[in-house]
Amino acid sequence: MATQFYTGSSLDGFIATPEHDLGWLTSRDIDPAGPMHYEAFAEDVGALVMGASTYQWMLDHLGEMGDRWPYEQPTWVFTHRKFPEPPGDIRFASGSVAAVHADAVAAAGEKHVWLVGGGDLVGQFADAGLLDEIWVQFAPVTLGAGAPLLPRHLELELKEVARNRDFVCARYDVVR
Numbered sequence: 001m002a003t004q005f006y007t008g009s010s011l012d013g014f015i016a017t018p019e020h021d022l023g024w025l026t027s028r029d030i031d032p033a034g035p036m037h038y039e040a041f042a043e044d045v046g047a048l049v050m051g052a053s054t055y056q057w058m059l060d061h062l063g064e065m066g067d068r069w070p071y072e073q074p075t076w077v078f079t080h081r082k083f084p085e086p087p088g089d090i091r092f093a094s095g096s097v098a099a100v101h102a103d104a105v106a107a108a109g110e111k112h113v114w115l116v117g118g119g120d121l122v123g124q125f126a127d128a129g130l131l132d133e134i135w136v137q138f139a140p141v142t143l144g145a146g147a148p149l150l151p152r153h154l155e156l157e158l159k160e161v162a163r164n165r166d167f168v169c170a171r172y173d174v175v176r
């Protein structure tokens with residue numbers, strides 16, 4: 001089973017503004033049943049991993065998600081912070097990503113591990129040789145600055161590309 005980074009990005013390679021705003025992304029048009037969209041991807045997700053800023057964004061926007069944590073799958077959050085009692089099946093971790101990856105793969109069973117972001121955390125998995133695929137929906141916008149998509153030099157192989165309304169969607173394998 002694969003370890004996948006699936007994310008939206010600006011054309012110039014940022015996944016959030018410097019203020020962690022995602023309005024430039026969530027305001028765009030995408031077909032939920034269209035090519036390479038989240039719903040089909042999410043069916044095969046068995047475990048999630050994210051960093052502290054991404055988790056904080058989720059907590060700050062729970063109201064837009066029906067006031068409930070949207071994932072039933074186990075989720076690992078990398079952080080040094082002390083967060084309040086989590087709203088779902090959330091485990092906090094820090095340090096090396098390898099042990100968490102092994103636990104997430106075991107929890108995911110036949111399904112995939114979704115690295116939600118941010119980019120440097122995904123880079124830590126890549127550094128350890130644990131990143132298999134990158135799926136990016138490129139929004140028609142440049143931001144000029146912000147949270148980087150994946151601040152590493154990785155060689156990739158383009159496996160699939162599609163247009164979904166406002167977005168160019170691309171899927172890559174990481175070449176090891």
Ligand SMILES: NC(=O)c1ccc[n+]([C@@H]2O[C@H](COP(=O)([O-])OP(=O)(O)OC[C@H]3O[C@@H](n4cnc5c(N)ncnc54)[C@H](OP(=O)(O)O)[C@@H]3O)[C@@H](O)[C@H]2O)c1
Binds near residue numbers: 079119
């Ligand atoms: N466009 C999209 O689809 C998309 C997808 C995902 C995320 N996002 C957004 O992108 C932004 C990402 O923010 P970000 O670049 O700051 O990345 P992040 O990975 O969400 O958060 C970074 C933080 O994670 C913690 N962390 C990372 N590696 C760690 C490790 N090995 N051990 C312990 N803690 C570790 C550290 O937090 P501490 O402060 O606790 O040390 C670090 O400051 C967020 O605004 C998020 O909402 C957008």
